Amino acid sequence: STVKVTKICCIGAGYVGGPTCAVIALRCPHVQVTIVDLNKARIDAWNSPDFKLPIYEPGLEDVVRKARDRNLFFSTDVDKGIQDADLIFVSVNTPTKKSGVGAGFAADLNYVELATRRIAAVATSNKIVVEKSTVPCRTAESMRTILEANSKPNCRFDILSNPEFLAEGTAISDLFKPDRVLIGSLQTLEGKAACSALAEVYANWVPADRILTVGLWSSELSKLAANAMLAQRISSINALSAICEATGANIDEVAHAVGFDSRVGPKFLRASVGFGGSCFQKDILNLVYLSESLHLPEVAEYWKQVVVMNEYQKRRFSKTVVDTLFNTITGKRIAVLGFAFKADTGDTRESPAITLIRDFQSEKALINVYDPQVEHEQIWADLTEASPSTPLASIQKQVSICSSALEACKNAEAVVIATEWKEFRDIDWEQVYKGMNKPAFVFDGRLLVDADKLRKIGFKVNTIGRGERM
Numbered sequence: 001s002t003v004k005v006t007k008i009c010c011i012g013a014g015y016v017g018g019p020t021c022a023v024i025a026l027r028c029p030h031v032q033v034t035i036v037d038l039n040k041a042r043i044d045a046w047n048s049p050d051f052k053l054p055i056y057e058p059g060l061e062d063v064v065r066k067a068r069d070r071n072l073f074f075s076t077d078v079d080k081g082i083q084d085a086d087l088i089f090v091s092v093n094t095p096t097k098k099s100g101v102g103a104g105f106a107a108d109l110n111y112v113e114l115a116t117r118r119i120a121a122v123a124t125s126n127k128i129v130v131e132k133s134t135v136p137c138r139t140a141e142s143m144r145t146i147l148e149a150n151s152k153p154n155c156r157f158d159i160l161s162n163p164e165f166l167a168e169g170t171a172i173s174d175l176f177k178p179d180r181v182l183i184g185s186l187q188t189l190e191g192k193a194a195c196s197a198l199a200e201v202y203a204n205w206v207p208a209d210r211i212l213t214v215g216l217w218s219s220e221l222s223k224l225a226a227n228a229m230l231a232q233r234i235s236s237i238n239a240l241s242a243i244c245e246a247t248g249a250n251i252d253e254v255a256h257a258v259g260f261d262s263r264v265g266p267k268f269l270r271a272s273v274g275f276g277g278s279c280f281q282k283d284i285l286n287l288v289y290l291s292e293s294l295h296l297p298e299v300a301e302y303w304k305q306v307v308v309m310n311e312y313q314k315r316r317f318s319k320t321v322v323d324t325l326f327n328t329i330t331g332k333r334i335a336v337l338g339f340a341f342k343a344d345t346g347d348t349r350e351s352p353a354i355t356l357i358r359d360f361q362s363e364k365a366l367i368n369v370y371d372p373q374v375e376h377e378q379i380w381a382d383l384t385e386a387s388p389s390t391p392l393a394s395i396q397k398q399v400s401i402c403s404s405a406l407e408a409c410k411n412a413e414a415v416v417i418a419t420e421w422k423e424f425r426d427i428d429w430e431q432v433y434k435g436m437n438k439p440a441f442v443f444d445g446r447l448l449v450d451a452d453k454l455r456k457i458g459f460k461v462n463t464i465g466r467g468e469r470m
């Protein structure tokens, strides 16, 4: 029996659920899409008359303007959303557990379980339930058990896994033109029918050969594997960047030469101060935990090294700053340009900038921060979380948030580029130089600026992965 999806509900209006379902609504005008969330402030922001959306993502506002109140709706009425829908995306948060079994590694599946139990409690008709949040392998199986144990008669649930591969900052173009859409289902007749129903939704704009259908567990594992292998590329190139700095080689040249091998490929080989974001570290730690649970300690150890190398890279970078500034930054003013975990997003989860600033704080430096997108309250919240024993008032004696890059660099000894915002390449570096104490240092943690141009102005420049003279 073929199911035709006409009403979709998405539980969770965050970085994944919001953009994904907004694009589904735009591309499928005949499908009604309702995104629900318990967080009223978030829903209000999605519904705001002047489109002050809760997340910053290039192109998102345009999509929401076109689809909202046409076939795209945002609501706090979770139960009604569930009852009305034929297909439900579960797109809630799955943070790393902070306590209990697997603390620091395993995913906290509490939100997924609560959302699943809610579906079971209020559904009165058949539903296709789609796991969209990144979750460890076999979560779909738990969801199925919960749904089946709690459902009413004549109410059947089919579970699919449909991991999202969008990257923040390019979410909308990733969703418009995905490399692939992955759908996992049980290989039963019903499972395959549910899979086809969801595939049909994507087929409204995604070419058929890019819609991959696999088993449930392969789908779940593929998401963890994709993120782990992407992060592994960055840790590999960052490990090589340390060798470059020590030998006089240049990581740009090495990455270019290596990436030219079609078996390796050129993308995702940019050395940096370290990767951040809500996914990479979390998903690798999930994989580590999964491997340990499966009694595969060598496998766990292998993947763990990707995170260990990332921590090392951040520490190595802040040490370079201290060493270069004559082994002390006490009382010195350091401008940190960028606080988001990458450009074109206001998201700060696991941002390397947080670690750098915490390191500079413990060296008793004075820090000026500037980021074009991140809210000031978010910066204070992140810095407080990074130094839980330091009261905010003390943090604020050391750290100031500035309203422009130029202002942040005034009277500083050093500029540290922590996020690759384009505007940092194009600031008036002559002006920055004039306002700084001399010698004026630039530490480029993102391979962003033209070091030779800056040296001509008078700066001493240190670029990650380049073993050249300052």
Ligand code: UDX
Binding pocket: 164, 165, 166, 167, 168, 169, 227, 230, 234, 267, 268, 269, 270, 271, 272, 273, 274, 275, 276, 277, 278, 279, 280, 341, 342, 343
């Ligand atoms: C990632 C995956 O790319 C995406 O497919 C998945 O769905 C979610 O996780 P995201 O974290 O949003 O997306 O951004 P991404 O572009 O992957 O960058 C992650 C981090 O790696 C950032 O801190 C970025 O600056 C860093 N990075 C990326 C590098 O340091 N070097 C690179 O070459 C690429």
Ligand code: UDX
Binding pocket: none
């Ligand atoms: C390798 C490099 O490919 C080549 O560029 C370099 O100049 C020399 O080293 P080679 O060792 O001759 O070449 O063969 P290659 O095809 O790379 O295979 C190496 C090993 O990896 C083989 O044992 C092969 O069976 C194995 N392999 C390769 C896999 O197990 N899986 C793969 O996906 C690819």
Ligand code: ADP
Binding pocket: 011, 012, 013, 014, 015, 016, 017, 036, 037, 038, 039, 042, 078, 091, 092, 093, 094, 111, 114, 115, 118, 133, 278
């Ligand atoms: P992601 O980056 O995975 O999208 P976010 O934290 O941005 O994660 O978004 C997840 C959203 O899910 C949050 O806005 C949160 O309020 C919402 N949420 C969590 N649990 C539930 C639930 N049981 N019902 C409805 N919404 C939920």
